[in-house]
Amino acid sequence: MSSKITISYGPAPEEGVAERELAEGLRAQPPRIPTRYFYDDRGSELFERITELPEYYQTRTERALLEEHAAAIIEAAQAEELVELGSGAATKTRVLLSAMQDAGLLRLFVPFDVSEGILRRTAEELTEEYPGLEVRGVVGNFLEHLGELPDGHRRLVAFLGGTVGNLRPETQAPQFMESLADVMSPGDLLLIGTDRIKDPAIIEAAYNDSAGVTAQFNLNALNVVNREFDANFVPEQFAHRAFYCPENRWIEMRLVSQRAQTVRVGALDIELELAAGEEILTEISAKYDQARLESLLGQSGFELLEWRTDEKGLFALSLARRV
Numbered sequence: 001m002s003s004k005i006t007i008s009y010g011p012a013p014e015e016g017v018a019e020r021e022l023a024e025g026l027r028a029q030p031p032r033i034p035t036r037y038f039y040d041d042r043g044s045e046l047f048e049r050i051t052e053l054p055e056y057y058q059t060r061t062e063r064a065l066l067e068e069h070a071a072a073i074i075e076a077a078q079a080e081e082l083v084e085l086g087s088g089a090a091t092k093t094r095v096l097l098s099a100m101q102d103a104g105l106l107r108l109f110v111p112f113d114v115s116e117g118i119l120r121r122t123a124e125e126l127t128e129e130y131p132g133l134e135v136r137g138v139v140g141n142f143l144e145h146l147g148e149l150p151d152g153h154r155r156l157v158a159f160l161g162g163t164v165g166n167l168r169p170e171t172q173a174p175q176f177m178e179s180l181a182d183v184m185s186p187g188d189l190l191l192i193g194t195d196r197i198k199d200p201a202i203i204e205a206a207y208n209d210s211a212g213v214t215a216q217f218n219l220n221a222l223n224v225v226n227r228e229f230d231a232n233f234v235p236e237q238f239a240h241r242a243f244y245c246p247e248n249r250w251i252e253m254r255l256v257s258q259r260a261q262t263v264r265v266g267a268l269d270i271e272l273e274l275a276a277g278e279e280i281l282t283e284i285s286a287k288y289d290q291a292r293l294e295s296l297l298g299q300s301g302f303e304l305l306e307w308r309t310d311e312k313g314l315f316a317l318s319l320a321r322r323v
Contacts, residue, residue, distance in 0.1 A: 004133065005123045007116070010140025010148050022229060023268045030254070031272065032281045035166055036114065036141060037224040038217060044115040046217040048089050051161075055209045057202070058162055061315040062193045063092045069308055070099035073319060076305075077189045079156035080107040083149060085142045085180075086163050087111035090122045096158065096191075097130055106130060110150060112138045143176060146183045155188050162195035162315070164296075165250065165286040173286075174300050181301030184322040190302060194288040194316045196309065200244035203251055203287065207242035215240035218253050221282055230266030237261060241279065250286040254279040293318060 025032035038047070051059035074096065082100065084093050090111060100106035109126060113119045116139045123135040138148050157180070167173040184190070195203075207214055218240045222233035238255040245252060257274040264271055274280075288296075293316070294304045302320040309316045 004127045005120075005135045005137070007120065007123070007137045007139060008148060008150075010138065010145030019229070019268055022225070022265075023270060026265065026268070026270055026272055030279050030281050031274075033221050033225060033255075035283050036143075037221040037228075038283070039114045040220070040224050040227075041115050041117045043217060043220045043224065044088060044113075044118050046213060046220060048091075049213050050209070050217060051091070053209045053211060053213060055205045057206060057314050058193075058195055059092070061310050061312075062160060062162075062317060063095065065193075065308055065310060065315065065317040066092055066095040069317065070095050071102070073191060074099040074103050074105065074156075076319065077154075077156045078105065079154050079189065080105050081110065081152045081155045082106075082108070082158060083110040083112065083152065083155055084158045084160070085112050086159070086161065087113045087119065087122065088115075089118060090126065092160060093158065094126075094129070096156070097126070097133070101130060106133060108134045108136065108152075110136050110138065110152070112140065112142050112145075112149070114139070114141055146179055149183055152185075152188075155184070156191060157184060157188065158191045160191070160193040162193055162285065164192060165195055165288070166283060167286070168284065169250075169286045169292065169296065173296055177296060177300030177302065181322055186322055188322045189305075190320045190322065192293075192318050192320065194293055194318065195285065196313055196316055197249055197287040197289050197292075198313060200246065202314070203244050204242060207251055207253060207285075208240075212240075214242070214253075218242075218255060218282055222255070225265070229268060232264050232266075234261075238280075248284075248286070249292075250284045252281060253283040253285075254281050288316065290316070 119137045219235040222235045225231050241254045241256050257278045259276050290307045297304050297320050303323050306319040
């Protein structure tokens with residue numbers, strides 16, 4: 001491991017917190033599995049594959065916006081430090097790092113990700129690609145461990161990939177954004193990517209790819225719950241389903257039980273009775289127009305500075321200031 005790389009860890013969750021969260025989810029109607037259980041190392045690898053699929057326009061559209069506007073973003077931010085929440089393999093982040101390098105500003109990258117394996121591999125790659133770059137990685141859940149971010153100076157925080165859409169717009173998203181504002185200094189800039197409200201057919205195709213990778217990603221959550229909570233879900237007995245909800249302006253991913261079955265979750269002492277066709281909710285992904293994003297930012301301690309979108313109106317890349 002390069003001397004330019006340090007890795008820190010979010011604190012272990014308080015005893016019983018994860019158990020209570022999953023138990024509450026499984027007892028809800030419809031039953032729910034929290035999104036965090038997508039992202040073990042296997043899930044993170046599957047998601048990286050999803051980003052390369054032809055139906056999944058988000059990643060390539062956001063990357064094109066970054067390539068077009070990165071120099072202007074870095075000029076506006078004058079940032080020496082880049083923090084990325086949910087960094088994954090940092091494929092798009094390299095566009096920002098290169099723009100910072102070209103501007104003579106690049107000093108520190110702080111990737112924040114739940115997958116230690118991907119974080120370490122990415123850190124090694126980046127210190128080779130960008131001589132002199134220091135990487136201070138944080139392994140943890142950024143919804144809970146923002147306090148683990150190292151103190152910074154002249155920071156740009158990147159929250160890309162439409163990830164904010166996984167938070168319920170009226171409750172979870174404002175709470176998270178307020179927590180983010182608390183660890184940023186007035187004047188720090190936030191770069192946020194949002195999937196736009198548009199033709200539902202385009203959105204649904206992105207979550208129902210023909211290669212079935214998104215289905216594998218969805219089903220992998222059952223493997224994670226099996227491993228972490230002594231459960232006996234049989235992924236082959238479930239089917240992937242994703243559909244757009246116009247009233248909420250979000251897409252939902254669900255797992256559909258293919259037959260009547262009883263699932264035992266040993267660590268929670270729960271027996272989950274599922275009828276044939278009954279569904280488990282695993283993810284929402286809310287879509288944004290400019291007004292919806294501006295409202296979220298305004299109530300959370302940020303001011304929207306710039307809203308940039310592609311010519312087809314698929315995705316938006318926005319710059320906001322911590323007020």
